[in-house]
Amino acid sequence: MAEAESIIGTPDIPDAEGTAGDEAADRADDRGEETAPGRGKRRVMVLFVVAVFAYLIDLISKMLVVAKLEHHAPVEIFGDWLQLSAIRNAGAAFGIGEAYTVIFTCIAATVIVVIARLARKLYSLPWAIALGLLLGGALGNLTDRIFRAPGTFQGAVVDFIAPAHFAVFNLADSAICCGGVLIVILSFKGLDPDGTVHKD
Incomplete structure (x- = not known):
């Protein structure tokens, strides 16, 4: 039995x-x-919301600059310390490497692909924000390189924020720098994109 x-x-x-x-x-x-899959979906959503916001703000600002500031005298915000001055930059962020526009275009496209792959195992909110800033900034400048003169994948990026004694940049550059700084901070703290914390 x-x-x-x-x-x-x-x-x-x-x-x-x-x-x-x-x-x-x-x-x-x-x-x-939250279960892990649910938490991961929320973090990916945060990433793309931040990326879309950064991209749209950059795109709108460049459209306004091209329409209102290009071929005009700089606009003073804080005297000579901060001005808005429209220029076309064929190089990387802050005017670096103007002879390598195509290379920087490929790098930006690669960054976007890498971020998209990382999103599949993303469970950390700070990492989602950081990668979203990087993605939005990279997409903003990549749009310029694809669609602006002098040609496809060789376009010059629109820069317009001109602090005194510093390179002229745009909001996409700012998003990329903020995202990069946040990633460095998270790495020093030992926080990985999957939400785990490690100590060396």
Whole structure:
């Protein structure tokens, strides 16, 4: 009899484990805890919201600059310390490497692909914000390089923020720099994109 019960009961063990797992997930939901897939989707959503916001702000600002400031005298914000002055930059951020426009275009495209791949295992909110800033900034400048003169993938980026004694830059450059600084800080703190913390 005991042998018959054990034989009959054996197939039910996985179901019992599955039921226990479901009950544990239900208890976690009742406590308001997020499962890993749910948390990951939320972080990816944050990444793309930040990226879209950074991209649109950069795009709108450049459209206004081209329409209102290009071929005009600089506009003083804080005297000579900060001006708005429209220029076309064929190089990287802050006017570096103007002879390598195509190379910088490829680098920007590569950065976008890498960020898209990282998004699949993203569970950290600070990393989502940092990567979103990088993605939005890279897309902003890449749009200029693809669609602006002198030609496709050789276009000059519109820069217009001109502090005294510093290179002229745009909002995409600012987003890239802020995202990069945040990534450095997160790396020093040992926080990985998947949400784990490591100590060297």
